[in-house]
Amino acid sequence: xxxxxxxxxxxxxxxxxxxxxxxxxxxxxxxxxxxxxxxxxxxxxxxxxxxxxxxxxxxxxxxxxxxxxxxxxxxxxxxxxxxxxxxxxxxxxxxxxxxxxxxxxxxxxxxxxxxxxxxxxxxxxxxxxxxxxxxxxxxxxxxxxxxxxxxxxxxxxxxxxxxxxxxxxxxxxxxxxxxxxxxxxxxxxxxxxxxxxxxxxxxxxxxxxxxxxxxxxxxxxxxxxxxxxxxxxxxxxxxxxxxxxxxxxxxxxxxxxxxxxxxxxxxxxxxxxxxxxxxxxxxxxxxxxxxxxxxxxxxxxxxxxxxxxxxxxxxxxxxxxxxxxxxxxxxxxxxxxxxxxxxxxxxxxxxxxxxxxxxxxxxxxxxxxxxxxxxxxxxxxxxxxxxxxxxxxxxxxxxxxxxxxxxxxxxxxxxxxxxxxxxxxxxxxxxxxxxxxxxxxxxxxxxxxxxxxxxxxxxxxxxxxxxxxxxxxxxxxxxxxxxxxxxxxxxxxxxxxxxxxxxxxxxxxxxxxxxxxxxxxxxxxxxxxxxxxxxxxxxxxxxxxxxxxxxxxxxxxxxxxxxxxxxxxxxxxxxxxxxxxxxxxxxxxxxxxxxxxxxxxxxxxxxxxxxxxxxxxxxxxxxxxxxxxxxxxxxxxxxxxxxxxxxxxxxxxxxxxxxxxxxxxxxxxxxxxxxxxxxxxxxxxxxxxxxxxxxxxxxxxxxxxxxxxxxxxxxxxxxxxxxxxxxxxxxxxxxxxxxxxxxxxxxxxxxxxxxxxxxxxxxxxxxxxxxxxxxxxxxxxxxxxxxxxxxxxxxxxxxxx
Amino acid sequence: xxxxxxxxxxxxxxxxxxxxxxxxxxxxxxxxxxxxxxxxxxxxxxxxxxxxxxxxxxxxxxxxxxxxxxxxxxxxxxxxxxxxxxxxxxxxxxxxxxxxxx
Numbered sequence: 001x002x003x004x005x006x007x008x009x010x011x012x013x014x015x016x017x018x019x020x021x022x023x024x025x026x027x028x029x030x031x032x033x034x035x036x037x038x039x040x041x042x043x044x045x046x047x048x049x050x051x052x053x054x055x056x057x058x059x060x061x062x063x064x065x066x067x068x069x070x071x072x073x074x075x076x077x078x079x080x081x082x083x084x085x086x087x088x089x090x091x092x093x094x095x096x097x098x099x100x101x102x103x104x105x106x107x108x109x110x111x112x113x114x115x116x117x118x119x120x121x122x123x124x125x126x127x128x129x130x131x132x133x134x135x136x137x138x139x140x141x142x143x144x145x146x147x148x149x150x151x152x153x154x155x156x157x158x159x160x161x162x163x164x165x166x167x168x169x170x171x172x173x174x175x176x177x178x179x180x181x182x183x184x185x186x187x188x189x190x191x192x193x194x195x196x197x198x199x200x201x202x203x204x205x206x207x208x209x210x211x212x213x214x215x216x217x218x219x220x221x222x223x224x225x226x227x228x229x230x231x232x233x234x235x236x237x238x239x240x241x242x243x244x245x246x247x248x249x250x251x252x253x254x255x256x257x258x259x260x261x262x263x264x265x266x267x268x269x270x271x272x273x274x275x276x277x278x279x280x281x282x283x284x285x286x287x288x289x290x291x292x293x294x295x296x297x298x299x300x301x302x303x304x305x306x307x308x309x310x311x312x313x314x315x316x317x318x319x320x321x322x323x324x325x326x327x328x329x330x331x332x333x334x335x336x337x338x339x340x341x342x343x344x345x346x347x348x349x350x351x352x353x354x355x356x357x358x359x360x361x362x363x364x365x366x367x368x369x370x371x372x373x374x375x376x377x378x379x380x381x382x383x384x385x386x387x388x389x390x391x392x393x394x395x396x397x398x399x400x401x402x403x404x405x406x407x408x409x410x411x412x413x414x415x416x417x418x419x420x421x422x423x424x425x426x427x428x429x430x431x432x433x434x435x436x437x438x439x440x441x442x443x444x445x446x447x448x449x450x451x452x453x454x455x456x457x458x459x460x461x462x463x464x465x466x467x468x469x470x471x472x473x474x475x476x477x478x479x480x481x482x483x484x485x486x487x488x489x490x491x492x493x494x495x496x497x498x499x500x501x502x503x504x505x506x507x508x509x510x511x512x513x514x515x516x517x518x519x520x521x522x523x524x525x526x527x528x529x530x531x532x533x534x535x536x537x538x539x540x541x542x543x544x545x546x547x548x549x550x551x552x553x554x555x556x557x558x559x560x561x562x563x564x565x566x567x568x569x570x571x572x573x574x575x576x577x578x579x580x581x582x583x584x585x586x587x588x589x590x591x592x593x594x595x596x597x598x599x600x601x602x603x604x605x606x607x608x609x610x611x612x613x614x615x616x617x618x619x620x621x622x623x624x625x626x627x628x629x630x631x632x633x634x635x636x637x638x639x640x641x642x643x644x645x646x647x648x649x650x651x652x653x654x655x656x657x658x659x660x661x662x663x664x665x666x667x668x669x670x671x672x673x674x675x676x677x678x679x680x681x682x683x684x685x686x687x688x689x690x691x692x693x694x695x696x697x698x699x700x701x702x703x704x705x706x707x708x709x710x711x712x713x714x715x716x717x718x719x720x721x722x723x724x725x726x727x728x729x730x731x732x733x734x735x736x737x738x739x740x741x742x743x744x745x746x747x748x749x750x751x752x753x754x755x756x757x758x759x760x761x762x763x764x765x766x767x768x769x770x771x772x773x774x775x776x777x778x779x780x781x782x783x784x785x786x787x788x789x790x791x792x793x794x795x796x797x798x799x800x801x
Numbered sequence: 802x803x804x805x806x807x808x809x810x811x812x813x814x815x816x817x818x819x820x821x822x823x824x825x826x827x828x829x830x831x832x833x834x835x836x837x838x839x840x841x842x843x844x845x846x847x848x849x850x851x852x853x854x855x856x857x858x859x860x861x862x863x864x865x866x867x868x869x870x871x872x873x874x875x876x877x878x879x880x881x882x883x884x885x886x887x888x889x890x891x892x893x894x895x896x897x898x899x900x901x902x903x
Contacts, residue, residue, distance in 0.1 A: 769902025771895060772832070776824050 010089045011103045014119035014172045016082045017129070021136075021165035024075025028158035032071060034064040035154070040199065045151055051201040059151045069144055072157035076140045076164055080133040083168075090126040097123050097625025100238065102174060113233065120174030120237060124391065124626040127619075128171045128315060131395045134592070135307035135402045136164040138585035142406050143299040145581035146413060150297070156196060160303060163189035167308040171315065176225050176235040179316060183221075183280065186309055187214050193303070194296040206292035213289040217279020224272025227256070228323075231265050241322040242628055251327030251336075263337060266326040270338030273320055274345075281313030281375045284349040288692055291368040294476075298409030301364060305371045306402035314378045314394050317342065321387055322631055330385030331633050333530045343383025343532040347539040350376030352689070354546035358553070359674065359685035362476045363408045366554050370502060371401055373543055377518055380536045385633060386521035388620045392600045393518060396510035399596050400501035403589035407495040410573060410582050411558060414488050415475035418570035473567060478557040479672070480568060482665060485559040487572040492559045494586035499555050501593040503548035504650040507608065510597030515544055516646040517600060523645070524636035537642075545649040552657020553674070561665025604638030808849035816842035829883045829893045833876060840872045 006012045035058035038044055045057050060068070090096055104118030121129075143160065147153045163186060170182030188211075195207025229235050231253065232246055240246050247266070255268035277283070282290035293304055304310060317324070328336035335343075350373045357369035374397050381390040474480060485492040501509035504516070519540060525533025563569035573579040600619035601612040612618075617635055624632045660673055675682050684690070815838055822835025844865045851861020887893050 767902050769899035771898070772824050779820065779824070 010086075011101050013082065013086050013089065014101060014121050014125075015103065017079055017086060017119075017133075017172050018165045018168035020075040020078030020082070021072075021161040021163075021168065022075075024071050025158050025162040025165060027071050028068045028154055028161065032064050032067040033060065033154040033158060035060045035152070051199060055199060057151065057199065058155075060154045065153050068154035068157045072161045073140055073144070075161050076133070076137050079164065079168055080137050083129040083133040086121055087126055087129050090121050090123075090129075095625065096121075096126070096622075097627075102238065104174060104236075115177075115234075116175070116236065117178055118174040118236075119172045121172065122626050123623045124315075124319060125171055127391065127395055127623060129168075131398050132167055132171055132307055132311070133164075135398055135589070136167070136303070138402060138589055139299050139302050139307060139406070140164075141581050142302070142409070142585045143297075145578040146299055146409055147297060148578050152196070156193075156297065159189055159192050159196070160299065163193065163303055163308055167312060170312050174237055176228065176237070176320075179319070180222065180225060183276075183312060183316070184218065186312060187211065187218065187280075190214075190293065190300075190304055190309055193300040194293045196296050196300065200295065203295040206289075206295040210289035210293050213286050214279045217276050217286055220272050221276025221279075224269045224276065227265070227272065228269045231269070237319060241320065244628060244630065247322060247326040247628075250323065264327055266323055267337040270320070270324040270336070271341055274317060274324070274338055274341055277313040277317045277379075278345060279313075280316070281310045281379070282372050283345050283376060283379060284352055284372075285691070287349065287353065287372050288695060290372055291365050291688070294362070294364040294368055298364070298405060298412060301368070302402045302405035302409070305368070305405055306398045310371060310375055311394060311398055314375060314390070317379065317382055318387065318391050318394065321382060322627060324382070325385065325631060330383075330525070330530075330532075333525070333528060335530075335532055339383050339385070340532060341383070342379050343536050346376045346379025346381070346383055347536045348376070349373065350380060350543040351539045351546070352376075354543040354550070356685055356688050358546055358550045359678070359682055360550075361478050361672075361686075362474075363411060363478050363481070363554065363558060364405070364476055366478075366550060367401070367404050367408055370404075370547060370550070373547060374401070374502070377515065377540055377543070380540060381518040381521065384522055384525055384530075384533050384536050386518055387627065387633070388600075388623055388635070389514065389517040389521050391623055392619055393514035396501070396514040396593075396596050399589055400498045400509075400511055400593040403494060403498035403586060403593050404502060406582070406589070407491050407498060407586055410488065410491040410586065411481070411484060411495070411571070412475050413582065414484065414491070414571035414573055415481065415567055417572060417574060418567035419473055419475055421570040422566045473565075475567065478554065479666070480565045481558045481571070482561045482564040482568050482668075483559070484563075484568060484571055487570070490583045490586065491573070494583075494590040495559070496555060497590040498593050499551040500654075501597075503551040503654055504544055504646060505654065506647050506650055508594060510593055510595070512646060512650065513597035513600050515540075515650075516643060517602070519544075519642040519646055520602070520636050520639065523639060523642040527639075541645050541649050544646070545653040548650045548653025549657045552654050553661045556657060556661025556665055560662050562667065564666065564668040602635065602638055605643075609638075805849060805853045808845060812842045812845040812849065815839075815845065827894050827896060829886065829895045829898075830880070832895055833879045833883070836879075837872060837876065840868060844868055 006016055037056040037058055040055050040057045045059055086101070090101065093099060093101070101121035102118060104116040106114040107117035108115040140157075140160065143156065147156050150156065166182045166185035166189060168182075170179050170186070173179040173182060191207050191211040194210050195204045197203045198207075225235065228240070231250060232240055234240065240250075250266035250269070251264050253265040255263040255265050257263070257268060279286045290305075290310070294301055296304075324336060324338035324342065326336070328334040328339060330339055353369045353372035353376060357366050357373060360366045360369060374393070378390045378393050378397070381387075381393065497509070501511035503509075504512040506512050519537060522533050522537035522540065526537050563571075573582055598608075598612045600617055601608050603609045603613040603615070603617055605613075620635050666672070678685065687693070819835045819838030819840075819842060822838060823832050824835075826832050826835060847861045847865050847868075851858075855861065883893055886898055890897060
C-alpha cells in the first residue's frame with residue numbers, strides 16, 4: 001500500500017498518527033545523536049556535577065543538537081497535522097460513534113481465530129487527538145528553549161519523541177493490548193526521562209521509584225487484560241464495549257475470585273484495570289512516584305502530568321467505562337464494585353492530595369499534588385457515572401496543567417538565571433544578602449567545579465542545578481521567590497491564567513466548566529439520595545476549595561510582593577530564541593486554558609448557555625456517542641446548587657489565598673502564616689502524611705531485609721554452598737583422574753618409545769663404520785646361509801657317504 | 802688329464818687368499834687387490850665348469866669376459882675413490898675411514 005493510499009483513506013489514516021514521533025526517535029537515536037564521552041570535570045561539560053566519582057558524561061556537538069531538535073520537532077508536527085486531519089474527518093462523519101473509523105490487521109493467529117491489531121477513531125479518540133498532539137507540540141517547542149544548554153539535548157528529544165509516539169499509539173489503539181503496549185512504552189520513557197539527569201542520585205532514585213511503583217499496578221492490569229481475553233476471546237474495544245451481549249455476558253458470569261460473594265467477571269476485570277490506572281495516574285495508594293517525578297526536566301513533568309502518562313491512565317478507565325458499568329447503573333443508584341472503587345479512590349485521592357499540596361513549598365511539587373488531586377476528580381467522576389464530565393475535565397486539565405508546569409519551569413529557569421547573575425555579581429549587590437546566602441560563601445562555591453562557572457555568557461546556563469555540594473539555594477522553593485511578576489510578566493500572566501483555571505475561577509476559565517459539570521453530576525445523584533454521589537460531592541467540593549487556596553498561595557508566594565532573595569530579584573528569561581520558545585507555548589496554552597471550557601457549557605446555564613450551547617452541550621453531544629445507546633445518560637438537569645457550590649469553593653479558596661498571600665505578601669525571612677495556623681498538622685501535611693516513610697517501613701525495609709536474607713543465607717549460603725560443594729567434589733574427582741592419568745596412561749605411553757629408544761641405543765653399536773667388519777659379517781652370514789641351505793637340501797647327507 | 806676337482810681346489814684356495822686379503826689388510830689398495838683375487842678365483846671356477854660340463858656352448862667364457870670388464874671398471878672406480886680418500890685424509894688405511902657410523 002502506498003503512502004497516498006494511507007493519506008486518502010480515512011480508515012487507514014490513524015495508523016500514521018504515531019509514526020512521526022516514533023520515526024523521529026529512531027532517527028535521532030541511530031543517526032543524529034552523536035555524543036562523545038568526556039570526564040565530568042572537563043570545562044566543556046555544562047550539566048550537573050555528578051554525584052558519583054569518575055563518571056564520564058556524554059556531550060553532543062552543536063550540529064547534532066540542531067539536527068536532533070529539528071527532527072524531533074518535525075516528527076511531532078507531522079503527528080499533529082495528521083491528527084488534525086483525522087479529527088477533521090471525524091467531525092465530518094455523521095453519527096460518529098455508531099459508525100467509526102476503524103482498520104485492523106490480523107496480528108497473531110490463535111487457532112481458528114486471530115488476534116487483530118488496529119486503529120480506531122471514535123468520539124473519545126477524537127477529543128484525545130485534539131488535546132494530545134497540541135499539548136505535545138507545545139511541550140516540544142518549550143523544550144527547545146528549556147533544554148538549550150543541556151549537554152544531552154539530542155537524547156532528550158529522542159526520548160520525548162518516543163514518549164509522544166507511545167501516547168499517540170495508545171490513543172488510536174483499537175484494542176486493549178495495543179493500548180497496553182503504548183502504556184508500557186510510556187512507562188519506560190517516564191523512567192528514562194525522570195532519570196534524565198542520572199548524574200543526580202535523587203533523579204535516578206526517583207526514576208526507579210516511578211518505574212517500580214507503576215510496575216506493581218501494570219502487572220495487575222495485565223492480569224485483568226488476560227482475564228478479559230480469556231472470558232471474551234477478544235480485546236477489541238468495539239467488540240467488547242460496544243456490544244450489549246458481551247457486556248451482559250461479563251456482567252452475569254461470576255468472577256474467578258470472590259465469585260461466590262457476588263463479584264462478576266466484569267467487576268473483577270474492572271478492578272484489575274482500575275488498579276493499573278491507580279498506578280499510572282498516581283492515585284492513592286500508588287501516588288508516591290508522581291511528586292518524585294519532578295526530578296526530571298520540567299518539560300517532562302509537563303508531558304507526564306498533562307499530555308501523556310497520567311492522562312493515559314484516565315483515558316484507559318474512560319475507555320473501559322462500559323465494562324465497569326456493566327450490570328449496574330450509577331444514574332439509578334446501582335453501583336458495581338469497579339464504580340465504587342473508582343469513586344472512593346478518586347474522591348479520597350482528590351482531597352488527600354489537595355491537603356498535601358497546601359503545605360508544599362516546592363513550586364513543582366505543589367503542581368504535582370494538584371495533578372494527583374485533579375486526577376482524583378476524574379476518577380471520582382467516572383465512579384458516579386459522570387462519563388462526559390470526566391472526559392471533559394481530562395481535556396481541560398491537560399491544557400491548564402501543561403501550561404502551569406511549563407510556566408513553573410520558566411520560573412525555575414528564571415530563578416536559575418538570577419542565581420547565575422548573583423554568582424557573577426556577588427560583590428556588587430549584596431543588599432539582598434540573607435544569612436543563608438551570604439555573598440562570601442558564593443565564590444567558594446564557584447570554585448568547586450560546578451558547571452555554572454564555566455560559562456561566560458549570562459544567558460548560558462543549565463536548567464536546574466544540583467542542590468548538594470554545600471550549596472543551599474533551591475531555585476524551586478517558593479519561599480525563595482517573590483516579586484517575579486515584574487521581571488517575568490508573560491510568565492506571570494500565563495501562570496495566573498493557568499492557576500485560575502486550575503482553581504476553577506467562575507465563568508471565564510476552562511477548569512470551572514469541567515469541575516462544575518462533575519459537581520452537577522454528583523449533586524444530581526445526591527439529590528436522589530445515592531451514597532457515593534454524596535461522598536464524591538462533599539469531598540470534591542472540599543478539594544476544589546483547597547485547590548483554589550493553594551493555587552492562590554502559589555501565585556502569591558511566587559509572583560507578588562518584593563523579591564525575598566537576590567536570585568529572585570534578577571530572575572528573568574533573558575532575550576532571544578530561548579526566551580521566545582519558552583513563552584510562546586505558554587501563551588498558546590493560556591488561550592486554550594480559557595476557551596477549552598466553552599465547548600462544554602450546559603445549555604440551560606444563564607447567558608453562557610445561550611451563547612456557547614444554543615442547541616445542546618456540544619462536548620456532551622459529541623462524546624456521548626462513544627457509548628452504547630443504552631448507556632448514554634442524559635446530562636443532569638441544570639441546578640443552581642452545584643453551580644453556587646462551584647462559585648463558593650472557587651471564590652472562597654481564591655479569596656482566602658488572596659487575603660493571606662496576595663494582599664500582604666510575605667517579606668524575606670517571614671515564616672509562612674500557614675505553619676502557625678495549621679499547628680501540629682503542618683508537618684504532617686508537609687511530609688505528605690508520611691506515606692513515603694510508611695512505605696519505606698512497610699514495603700522497602702522488609703524487602704531489603706528479605707533481600708539480605710535471600711542474598712546471604714539462600715544465595716551465598718545455600719545456593720553458593722551447594723555449587724561450591726559440587727565444584728569441590730568435581731575438582732577432587734578431577735585430581736584423582738589426573739593422578740591416574742599421569743601414573744598409568746602417561747607411564748605406558750611414555751615407556752613404549754623409551755624402550756624403543758633404549759633398544760636403538762644398544763643396537764646401533766653394530767654400526768661401526770669399519771668396512772672390513774661388515775664384510776666379515778657378510779662372509780660369515782653367507783657361509784651360514786650356505787650351510788643351512790646345504791643341510792636343508794640334503795647335500796651334506798649325499799656327500800657324506 | 803687334470804681332473805675337475807684340482808681346478809676347483811686351486812680356485813677355492815685363491816678365493817680364500819683373496820678373502821683373507823680383503824678382510825685383513827689395512828691398506829685400501831691391498832683390499833682392492835684381494836677383491837681382484839676373489840674375482841679371478843670365480844673366473845677359474847666358471848672356465849673349469851664350462852670346459853668339463855658344457856663344452857658345446859660358450860656361456861662360461863662369455864661370463865668370464867663380462868667379469869673381466871666389471872673387474873677392470875671396479876678397479877678403476879675403487880682406485881679413484883682410494884686416491885680421493887688419500888687426498889682428503891692423507892691416509893689409505895681403511896680403518897681410518899669410519900665416519901659412516903653411529
